[in-house]
Amino acid sequence: MASLGRVSIGQYEILHTLGVGSFGKVKLAVHSLTGHRVAVKLVNRRRVNDQDLAGRVRREIRHLQRLRHPHIIKLYEVITTPTDIIMVMEYAGGELFDYISDKTRLSDAEARHFFQQIISALDYCHREKIVHRQVSMRSVLLLDDNNNIKIADFGLSNMLTDGEFLKTSCGSPNYAAPEVITGKLYAGPEVDVWSCGVILYVMLCGRLPFDDDNIPLLFRKITEGRYSLPSYVSSGARDLLKRMLVVDPLQRITIGEIWKHEWFQVDLPTYLLP
CATH class of the missing domain: 3.30.200.20 (Phosphorylase Kinase; domain 1)
Incomplete structure (x- = not known):
């Protein structure tokens, strides 16, 4: 018509x-x-x-x-x-990637504002037994007219059942957790935690923690957890990043522990609480 x-x-x-x-x-x-x-x-x-x-x-x-x-x-x-x-x-007209690109990098307060919204949304997904598995800066993290996060693109998400492990490799390689790249079995939520660590790093530093045009070299950096933190990153954010970007998923911070982290709790809106 x-x-x-x-x-x-x-x-x-x-x-x-x-x-x-x-x-x-x-x-x-x-x-x-x-x-x-x-x-x-x-x-x-x-x-x-x-x-x-x-x-x-x-x-x-x-x-x-x-x-x-x-x-x-x-x-x-x-x-x-x-x-x-x-x-x-x-409809959400903006992308977080473009927002950061325009500013080069974000302050702790602004990065935390977005990060709190992302963690709240993903925690909700996990409680509903859904793992996104494709959290990345482009196309997935959108911004509405009020500069609030809207998570999209659930095409690679998966349902979790108790005791089940996933093995499918999903998402952008720069944001992929080591256990995804190496093809190991993984429970799910810890993969989203790693990707969120990459996103927090990008917001605070204006660049990817793991990047290389050569994919095998990129994968090696990720599986070895080789990245550097600029000196201007605050001690609180530094501590959180070091707990999120941990190669061993069993040692990686959980979303439940992120909620309790001192840096994360600053100015945390009550509506986001689980």
Whole structure:
């Protein structure tokens, strides 16, 4: 259906393309009655004939329908057509990556503001037995109009059952935990903790802790836990990072312990508490 030269899907008028995701295009749209802006993810059915891709799409829909947290992207509705699966989602116009790039690096207070929101959202996911497994700076961590975090892209997330271990390698290599890279079995939450450590480092330092154009060398740095902390990083943040970026997942700080860390607790909003 067309409206003033624009395409409409259901009650939503499509404006323009925001980007191309792993399964298809993401477009900005507005509700024709309320003017409320949404992000519309168009997943072409022919492109997800592959069983693995189809599973990822179903997983993202299932998990987003289940999760309700102020810092996780909301899925409003799913529209199916003969050619597409259409996900109508909350619109968050910015990316944390771009925000940091504009500022070079963030102060402790600003980094902590974002980090508290990320940890609260992921802790909620873990309590719901969902591990994200793909937490990275680009496309996953979005910012709304009030500069609040919105975690997106649950296509690689997985459900946890008690006693189950995961082995699938997921996510961006720069953010991947050592046990993921080496193909070891892992319980799940500790992988998200490592990725959050990388994100906290990027916010405070303006660069990745583990980076190399040569992938084997990058993997070696990660599996050996080789990174340096600039002298300007505060003692509290330094202590937290050193506890998060621990190669042995059994020795790595847990999200429950992050909540109790002195640096993390400064100006912690009560609405974030589990």
